[in-house]
Amino acid sequence: MSRRLAACLAAAALPLAADAAPENYVIDPYHTYPYFEVEHVGMSWVRGRFEKTTGKFTLDAAAKAGTVELTIPTATISTGDNERGERARARDEHLRTPDFFNAVEFPTITFRGSATKWNGDAPAEIQGQLTLLGVTKPLTLTVLNWKCGPDPRTQGKRYMCGANATGSFKRSDFGMKFGVPAVSDEVRLWVGLEGFRQ
Amino acid sequence: MNSLLSHPAVQGGIAPFVVGLAVVAILGRAKLGGLAVPVGFCVAVALLSGIAFSPLTATRKIVLLALVAPAIGVLVDLVFKCGRTLAVLIALACGALTVWAFWSVLHQKTAAQALLLGGGTAAFVAWVVWATLALAGQPVRAGAAALMLGLGAGVSAVLAASALLGLYGIAVGASAGAFLLWQMVTGHKIAAGATLTLPASLTAALLAAGALVLAELPWYALIAIAAIPLATRLPAPDRLPVWVQAFIVSAYGFVAALAAYALTLRASAAPG
Numbered sequence: 001m002s003r004r005l006a007a008c009l010a011a012a013a014l015p016l017a018a019d020a021a022p023e024n025y026v027i028d029p030y031h032t033y034p035y036f037e038v039e040h041v042g043m044s045w046v047r048g049r050f051e052k053t054t055g056k057f058t059l060d061a062a063a064k065a066g067t068v069e070l071t072i073p074t075a076t077i078s079t080g081d082n083e084r085g086e087r088a089r090a091r092d093e094h095l096r097t098p099d100f101f102n103a104v105e106f107p108t109i110t111f112r113g114s115a116t117k118w119n120g121d122a123p124a125e126i127q128g129q130l131t132l133l134g135v136t137k138p139l140t141l142t143v144l145n146w147k148c149g150p151d152p153r154t155q156g157k158r159y160m161c162g163a164n165a166t167g168s169f170k171r172s173d174f175g176m177k178f179g180v181p182a183v184s185d186e187v188r189l190w191v192g193l194e195g196f197r198q
Numbered sequence: 199m200n201s202l203l204s205h206p207a208v209q210g211g212i213a214p215f216v217v218g219l220a221v222v223a224i225l226g227r228a229k230l231g232g233l234a235v236p237v238g239f240c241v242a243v244a245l246l247s248g249i250a251f252s253p254l255t256a257t258r259k260i261v262l263l264a265l266v267a268p269a270i271g272v273l274v275d276l277v278f279k280c281g282r283t284l285a286v287l288i289a290l291a292c293g294a295l296t297v298w299a300f301w302s303v304l305h306q307k308t309a310a311q312a313l314l315l316g317g318g319t320a321a322f323v324a325w326v327v328w329a330t331l332a333l334a335g336q337p338v339r340a341g342a343a344a345l346m347l348g349l350g351a352g353v354s355a356v357l358a359a360s361a362l363l364g365l366y367g368i369a370v371g372a373s374a375g376a377f378l379l380w381q382m383v384t385g386h387k388i389a390a391g392a393t394l395t396l397p398a399s400l401t402a403a404l405l406a407a408g409a410l411v412l413a414e415l416p417w418y419a420l421i422a423i424a425a426i427p428l429a430t431r432l433p434a435p436d437r438l439p440v441w442v443q444a445f446i447v448s449a450y451g452f453v454a455a456l457a458a459y460a461l462t463l464r465a466s467a468a469p470g
Contacts, residue, residue, distance in 0.1 A: 084466060084467075088356075088357045088358075088359070088462075088463060088466040089357075089358070089359035089414065089466060093359045093414060094359045094360075094361070096359075097359045097360040097362075097363075097412060097413040097414075098255070098256075098257045098360055098362055098363060098408070098412045098413070099359075099360055099361050099362040099363075102255065102257075102412065104303050104411065104412050105255060105256055105302050105303050105412060107306065133253070133255070134253035134255065135253060175247075175250065175253075175255075177246075177247050177248060178246070178247065178361065178362050180204075181204065
């Protein structure tokens with residue numbers, strides 16, 4: 001009798017277990033962009049972004065657990081200055097050299113983190129490790145908003161999540177010291193990401 | 199003071215020059231005046247990026263080799279005589295070390311690309327080191343070659359989009375300029391030897407190769423830079439005052455350096 005009861009309880013719990021399983025998402029590179037801004041000669045903020053970011057994240061709202069992995073191709077950096085004009089080189093070309101991102105030697109920047117704070121069913125903070133120029137340092141991203149739901153472009157056939165997060169770091173911590181302080185040491189970061197459930 | 203030391207002209211030019219001049223003044227009579235170049239370079243690195251070797255990037259490997267080279271140079275001058283065979287062996291070793299310096303980039307490329315890039319830069323560095331070591335017994339020509347190699351590699355690197363590699367190269371040129379200027383002002387030649395020629399040529403050549411591998415220096419600019427040690431061998435009569443000799447051979451080297459600048463600028467004019 002007790003075996004039957006246990007079997008019934010286990011069967012009843014199966015759907016709950018399925019709900020609690022971590023969901024896997026693949027990053028949408030066309031709607032995932034890490035943006036950054038630095039102060040230029042103490043006057044203004046120069047902004048830029050990286051393109052073709054790939055990666056994945058997992059989400060288990062019931063267990064309040066989640067992870068994220070982003071791989072950012074360094075050479076895709078763009079600050080809106082790709083045209084040389086009368087100059088020998090454009091700013092984006094300079095940013096790819098060893099003075100800054102050293103894109104030839106370090107073709108990717110990576111971030112791996114876990115959700116450490118939650119706001120209801122949504123992650124509120126992600127603590128992780130940023131690897132830039134071969135140096136790995138902690139980086140905390142504050143999640144500004146996190147939303148999940150059916151992708152309206154597919155009449156709800158595809159489920160997706162999207163988020164915006166922000167953080168900051170000192171580039172000199174990663175050995176990127178060129179131009180400090182004319183180009184600020186502090187780099188502010190914004191990441192807008194979307195991913196599709198697998 | 200801090201704002202002064204954070205100015206690129208001070209970091210890459212004035213500071214290495216002043217320090218180089220002090221080293222020549224103090225160590226010139228001890229036949230170690232050539233240490234002006236590695237000491238001046240070291241000051242520039244400390245001011246520009248700090249001396250650090252972790253992670254050991256290609257640029258940091260160049261700095262490391264630039265710091266080891268003077269020890270080898272002094273050893274060669276004091277213990278061995280830098281004959282042809284030894285010069286060839288040193289140049290070949292420098293070529294091999296070039297592959298090590300850029301291995302982090304080379305291993306990401308296809309075998310054919312890696313062979314071309316690694317073999318090409320290794321041959322370039324080996325040639326520059328060998329051709330400059332041959333000037334070890336001629337302090338004025340050696341100083342002029344070091345000056346123009348530094349400025350040739352440095353300014354070309356700046357034009358190729360890397361101000362850091364460029365300022366490192368200019369620092370080599372500035373400190374070699376101090377070595378040359380001391381001879382011009384005093385009218386007396388001071389020993390160059392491998393103490394000067396090895397670190398100056400290896401550092402400048404690696405920086406030029408770095409601007410090719412890591413930035414946007416066109417490969418053919420390396421040919422003009424490789425011609426600098428040859429150019430400083432052109433005639434300059436010994437009967438002329440030292441300052442005139444220094445001026446003439448530096449002008450020869452400058453023509454080759456100028457060709458490197460022109461080639462780099464020409465490449466940058468092409469659509470990016």
